[in-house]
Amino acid sequence: MKLLEERIKADGNALNENVLKVDSFLNHQIDPQLMNEIGKEFASLFANEGITKIVTIETSGIAPAVMAGLHMNVPVIFAKKSKSLTLFEAMLTTRVYSFTKQESNDISISKKYISEDDRILIIDDFIANGEAALGLVNLVEMTNAKVAGIGIVIEKSFQPGAQKLKDLGFRVESLARIAKLSNGEVTFVNEKVEELV
Template sequence: MDLLKRKITDEGVIVSDDVLKLDALLNHQVDPQLTMEMGKEFASLFREEGVTKVVTVESSGIAVAFATAYELGVPLVFARRKKTLLADADSLSERVPSFTKGIVTDIIISRQFLSKEDRVLFIDDIIANGDAARGLIKIVERSGASLVGVGVVVEKCFQNGASSIREQGIRLESLAKITSLANGKITFADERA
């Protein structure tokens, strides 16, 4: 997606050789037109998989996951990061570290929203080390649902998250692949450093 790459280049802030801040389009402010285009792209990539639910982890993945679910005409389920007073006592949860937040949290989905009949597509904003993705994949597996694939907006190829998911035999599709943030420059997989 050329538009996405342009937005990342224009609005992304390189914090370090490992961290790219995308607050202006994904993580704090959302670009609705770009988000809907990303949803259309993910829907076209996974349309033939018979998706019955789209899942994500709150909060940064919700907008793109919503756009994807909308395009596919299926419900969106998001894993919560905090238990509430109304939380289902029989929830599926997994403890996961967050690369960018530097903390460990629980991600939680109520069993009532995933069943063995579901064909699940997991959509997220960025994959770095893949801890949240692996945690959500475990939740989907424990629910008995089938995971048809993972879609991420930005894959940081220089970190092992996406490759570790693919090594499990899981289809992972990325809209933008970044190979380097070195020297204050964003390098995409289809460019030379």
């Protein structure tokens, strides 16, 4: 997605070879117009998958997921990282390790909002090692619903998550695919191909 790649080039901050900071438009400050375009793009990519619900994870997945839900006209459910006093009904829980935060978290969704007839689109802001996305796949599969696709805003293609999910048979669509972070520079997968030609 050209608009997103341009924004990453302009405002993303490659802190080191592993960490891309996009706090100015996605992870702390959010650009609603960009999120709207991202939502449209997911809606178009997964238009033929019969999606009935979107599942994401708090916090940074919510904005792109809600915009995708708006354009696909389906509800969005966000998995929670901690238990709430006001969520009493049966929760499905799985454990996710975050390499960025170097900690494990239980993530949960309520059984109530997903049925086995649902076709789920999983959306998240980043994919690196794939732990969060795999956790969401686990939660969805516990409900016997079908994971019909996985939409990622920014894929760190130099880490194994996206490939791992594709190897498991899932359709993964990432709107920006990063081949390399170095010296404060971001190189996308399509640029790398061009360089090699």
